[in-house]
Amino acid sequence: MLNIQCLNKIAEAGLAQLPSDRYQLTDQTADADAILVRSADLKELVFPSKLKVIARAGAGTNNIPISRCSEAGIVVFNTPGANANAVKELVLGALVLSCRPVIPAVNWIASLGIDPQITQRTEKEKSRFVGTELKGKTLGVIGLGAIGIQIANLAVALEMRVIGYDPYISVDAAWKLSREVQHEEKLESVLKKADFITLHVPQNAKTQNMINAEALALMKNKAVLLNFARGGLVEESAVVTALAEKQLRRYITDFPSPQLAGQSGVTIIPHLGASTEEAEENCAVMAVQELIDYLENGNIRHSVNLPDVVMERSGQARICCFHRNVPNMLAHISGMFSKKGINIENLVNRSQGDYAYTLLDVDTAEVERIAAELQEQEDILRVRPLF
Ligand SMILES: NC(=O)c1ccc[n+]([C@@H]2O[C@H](COP(=O)([O-])OP(=O)(O)OC[C@H]3O[C@@H](n4cnc5c(N)ncnc54)[C@H](O)[C@@H]3O)[C@@H](O)[C@H]2O)c1
Numbered sequence: 453m454l455n456i457q458c459l460n461k462i463a464e465a466g467l468a469q470l471p472s473d474r475y476q477l478t479d480q481t482a483d484a485d486a487i488l489v490r491s492a493d494l495k496e497l498v499f500p501s502k503l504k505v506i507a508r509a510g511a512g513t514n515n516i517p518i519s520r521c522s523e524a525g526i527v528v529f530n531t532p533g534a535n536a537n538a539v540k541e542l543v544l545g546a547l548v549l550s551c552r553p554v555i556p557a558v559n560w561i562a563s564l565g566i567d568p569q570i571t572q573r574t575e576k577e578k579s580r581f582v583g584t585e586l587k588g589k590t591l592g593v594i595g596l597g598a599i600g601i602q603i604a605n606l607a608v609a610l611e612m613r614v615i616g617y618d619p620y621i622s623v624d625a626a627w628k629l630s631r632e633v634q635h636e637e638k639l640e641s642v643l644k645k646a647d648f649i650t651l652h653v654p655q656n657a658k659t660q661n662m663i664n665a666e667a668l669a670l671m672k673n674k675a676v677l678l679n680f681a682r683g684g685l686v687e688e689s690a691v692v693t694a695l696a697e698k699q700l701r702r703y704i705t706d707f708p709s710p711q712l713a714g715q716s717g718v719t720i721i722p723h724l725g726a727s728t729e730e731a732e733e734n735c736a737v738m739a740v741q742e743l744i745d746y747l748e749n750g751n752i753r754h755s756v757n758l759p760d761v762v763m764e765r766s767g768q769a770r771i772c773c774f775h776r777n778v779p780n781m782l783a784h785i786s787g788m789f790s791k792k793g794i795n796i797e798n799l800v801n802r803s804q805g806d807y808a809y810t811l812l813d814v815d816t817a818e819v820e821r822i823a824a825e826l827q828e829q830e831d832i833l834r835v836r837p838l839f
């Protein structure tokens with residue numbers, strides 16, 4: 453039996469994929485072979501030696517200490533694109549709310565209670581709640597991945613002028629992007645030109661506080677900033693100052709913080725971007741499938757610390773080897789098999805940055821000993837024999 457610990461609520465549709473004869477849920481990290489997580493912070497978590505995999509049912513992995521996982525031979529997965537539609541739809545809502553004062557208008561009507569004159573008052577006083585339209589305005593999309601692309605294309609359909617910035621855009625993503633979206637090579641150009649700026653990049657050392665006082669100073673005075681990516685992308689004290697000095701019109705964020713609470717010009721949503729039944733199910737199903745394929749076949753799809761490595765099963769046993777990306781490792785591993793007279797039927801090896809992964813299918817099931825010997829080799833982080 454393999455033990456799975458859920459550190460957040462994971463949709464039942466995903467958990468139902470776990471065959472009950474091979475998997476059970478545990479609430480003890482010490483017993484966990486695998487962890488399923490959403491936004492729980494794992495940065496201080498002590499990993500038990502039997503923990504092999506962490507699957508993030510969602511996109512952002514800034515809550516997971518990726519380097520520490522790699523050094524412990526733990527593969528980390530996420531679920532790219534599985535909640536993108538949910539975020540796109542909420543960003544559309546936020547765009548509309550940023551230029552149509554619907555929330556104050558609804559609050560005003562609610563404050564009137566049961567007023568027999570409500571219809572007359574509405575028609576007389578509604579002029580206080582006139583807004584503006586999105587059509588014809590410029591939307592700047594920072595980060596053209598699963599979410600950014602969908603928002604950019606949607607905004608084109610809304611007849612907005614759309615400009616995008618993503619120095620690392622993938623070929624796949626570029627194909628999906630509407631030809632109407634203008635590609636900007638510099639972040640500064642987007643900041644200067646856009647009426648609405650929406651952030652869709654991961655939070656990491658390079659993107660932390662990317663919207664700081666300097667960036668805010670470049671924006672148009674009436675610009676609206678939307679952040680459905682991560683709170684740490686934006687220097688909040690600078691946003692509060694920019695709003696107070698009328699350098700920024702509104703900041704709409706999915707990430708509450710004490711610094712932003714109660715500030716005028718700030719609209720705070722309680723991290724609801726991915727909170728739809730559909731997105732939660734998509735993420736949970738995808739995360740569980742990734743986890744099962746890794747635990748049972750050693751296959752890797754959508755890992756954030758290793759490349760995709762998928763090989764059809766052949767032979768009598770499979771050895772999965774998570775190692776550092778150092779010279780001669782493949783020759784060393786295969787040499788150990790040939791010294792023992794074990795025939796390798798199939799082999800695949802891929803690397804990503806400092807780490808690499810090798811799958812070997814062999815013609816014997818007697819592999820426990822060689823697996824243990826491999827595990828002792830320098831630069832080998834985890835070895836798993838599978839039958
Ligand atoms: N509010 C929510 O509930 C919610 C839901 C899903 C995702 N998110 C956040 O949104 C982020 C994006 O999600 P996604 O699914 O689109 O991810 P993604 O990986 O598909 O796209 C991210 C894009 O950002 C680009 N990028 C990276 N660094 C950049 C930089 N410095 N400047 C410009 N572009 C850069 C990448 O090239 C990539 O195309 C996630 O990392 C997560 O933090 C939030």
Ligand SMILES: O=C(O)CC[C@@H](O)C(=O)O
Pocket residue numbers: 490491509510511512513535723726727
């Ligand atoms: O799990 C959630 O509700 C949020 C997920 C979201 O922030 C993500 O990065 O995918």
